Amino acid sequence: MQTIDNSLLQVSVDENGAEMVHLVSINDNYDYLGENGTEEGMAIAFPVLDQGNNWASKLPWTVVDKGDTRVSLTLIDTPESYKSFPYHFEVMTTYALKGNQLKISFYLKNSSHKELPFSLGFILPNTWQSQSSVNKISLINEEHGIDIVSTDFKLTAEDGKVTAFTDKIELEAESSRNFEITLTLK
Structure with missing residues (x-):
């Protein structure tokens, strides 16, 4: 488990799946992911949102930078993943705190000599009321709130979860791309 914090927030990330399991307001010790009986964290999905083919949950993640x-x-x-998904890839996920914001960035590199088809996303459990606009979802309960904003992902709030995902994309051979999403806690 990796933990980062500043004067306002504390985030815990499980190396298994690079899943954020706690998002805590230091001011009132409120865990945005662990209150109201939810024990799920924020799951990452790559190369597809189908959990049966989700290498993000099946392969090991390695901490490459920590502050x-x-x-x-x-x-x-x-070699195992290449047998069923014949591409060479690297996905780097970075969680970074600044004030009351958590920026989650995804860097995807295609090391193959052919286009890499993929979708990328994350799933956040949600038991709160939600309001949606084009690039933003606001989650609110009695005393807390989160704004989720991204121009790189389609955001939806339904069926007890918030999903941020890309449509299927073809990443050119030997190229890379960045994706970002920001959570602002209120």
Whole structure:
């Protein structure tokens, strides 16, 4: 388990799946992911949102950078993954705190000599009321709130979860791309 914090927030990330399991307001010790009986964290999905083919949950992640307010983990293809998903890839996920915001960035590198088809996303459990607009979802309960904002992901709030995902994309051979999402706690 990797923990980062600043004067306002504390985030815990499980190396298994690079899953954020706690998002705590230091002011009132409120865990945005662990209150109201939810024990789920924020799950990452790559190369598809189908959990049966989700290498983000099946392959090991490695911590490659760690500071007080940020942690980066990387996922790299293996001979086993290559058999069913014949591409060489690297996904780096970085959690970075600044004030009352948590920025989650995803760096995807295609090391193959052919286009890599993929979708990328994350799933956040949600038992709160939600309001949606084009690039923003606001989650609110009696005393707390979170704004989730991204221009790189489609955001939806339904069926007890918030999903941020990309449509299927073709990443050119030997290229890379960045994706970001920001959570602002209120």
